[in-house]
Amino acid sequence: MDSPTPANARISIIGAGPGGLTCARILQQHGIPVTVYDRDPDGSSRNQGGSLDLHEEDGQLALREAGLLKEFFALARLEGQEMRRLDPAGRVLAHHLPDEGETACPEIDRGQLRELLLGSLAAGTVQWGRTLASVSGPADGPRTLTFTDGTTVEADLVIGADGASSRVRTALSPATPRYTGVSFLEAWFDDMETAHPELSELVGKGSAHIADGERGLFAQRNSGDHMRVYLMQRVPVDWITANGLRPEDTEGIRAHLLNEYAGWSPQTLRMITDNDGPYVDRPLFALPVPHTWEHSPTVTLLGDAAHLMPPLGVGVNLAMLDAGELALALVHAVTINDAVLSYEKTMVPRSVATAQTLEGGAEHLLSVSDSDEIARSGQGRS
Numbered sequence: 571m572d573s574p575t576p577a578n579a580r581i582s583i584i585g586a587g588p589g590g591l592t593c594a595r596i597l598q599q600h601g602i603p604v605t606v607y608d609r610d611p612d613g614s615s616r617n618q619g620g621s622l623d624l625h626e627e628d629g630q631l632a633l634r635e636a637g638l639l640k641e642f643f644a645l646a647r648l649e650g651q652e653m654r655r656l657d658p659a660g661r662v663l664a665h666h667l668p669d670e671g672e673t674a675c676p677e678i679d680r681g682q683l684r685e686l687l688l689g690s691l692a693a694g695t696v697q698w699g700r701t702l703a704s705v706s707g708p709a710d711g712p713r714t715l716t717f718t719d720g721t722t723v724e725a726d727l728v729i730g731a732d733g734a735s736s737r738v739r740t741a742l743s744p745a746t747p748r749y750t751g752v753s754f755l756e757a758w759f760d761d762m763e764t765a766h767p768e769l770s771e772l773v774g775k776g777s778a779h780i781a782d783g784e785r786g787l788f789a790q791r792n793s794g795d796h797m798r799v800y801l802m803q804r805v806p807v808d809w810i811t812a813n814g815l816r817p818e819d820t821e822g823i824r825a826h827l828l829n830e831y832a833g834w835s836p837q838t839l840r841m842i843t844d845n846d847g848p849y850v851d852r853p854l855f856a857l858p859v860p861h862t863w864e865h866s867p868t869v870t871l872l873g874d875a876a877h878l879m880p881p882l883g884v885g886v887n888l889a890m891l892d893a894g895e896l897a898l899a900l901v902h903a904v905t906i907n908d909a910v911l912s913y914e915k916t917m918v919p920r921s922v923a924t925a926q927t928l929e930g931g932a933e934h935l936l937s938v939s940d941s942d943e944i945a946r947s948g949q950g951r952s
Contacts (some may be wrong), residue, residue: 571710573907574726576602576900581727582715583623584738586696589873589889590731591687595636596897609701613688620790621650621887622797623675629887631782632894641686642678650677650791652776658834660772679793689695702732705741711868727906728869734855747855747878749807750932754852757845759797766945769840773797780838785831787841799841801827802935807853820848856880859929860922867907870914871941872896877921880931884924892917
């Protein structure tokens, strides 16, 4: 089958995260039709997670191509660029306070970013409640998308923007994410200024990182006077059940954590004892390095589907950069195959180089000596 022109191709994006939606937005701006399929029932059915910082050289660059940079800055929190490094006693070891008007990496809640991108798309672009089961068909197309409800769709190009557990990836690569040995446990805090004023003062307007070499903590202010704290530990992936606990046993997990973090000051331990609601277990996975695949003219990947890495400040930013480059390659190429070749020629080497730099980075989240570098990178946020 001859590769079709992008304007006449059936382009399907799997995944309505920041990468998939950014790609769809730029394609539509240039008159290229696209459909996005996502497993969520709708755009607001699931909590999108915490805050993330969009960098000038990638995330913001993609939003500029999408024509949404002004709208982004109307939502972004410039004060969220403040970063503190503390010791387990709560003493400030390093402090970055952003200059007035600094825009290098402002914060935005993930949910706000998704709403911004969704609102920019033509009605009906995203088909909700469509969970992909498989991608089949000949390498030169057309490809058949089979969904778990039994329906099928034909596509001339399938773009996998479906994250860590990508189903599209299996059409290109046998690689699967591996546990890094480090796990995050997420805790939520509401009404910071009135209910948690001491923690508000300790963390500031942005984020704070603490590590003692064996365990760590990353606190991150969100919009609406909320905060998320990520308790970081080097533990087995099943550490909760291995310790005779259940994920919903908030008090039991809290008691276990207080034992593990013994020696930290009462002030810093309030990030373990004072959370509002249950904990959420988030073990960290990463794809093998390097992750590459044989070129296909009808399937490609972006973001975590292509290069899942430890959370050291690059995830969403790279996904959006990928999305922008892929969309523009499709805009300017004669055929779908030409566009995919052009995109992967840049994206794959870049992602491999970045993954090699960050390989083993999950361990650095717990390191005292690497804390300054981690804080500067915006770890745990994007």
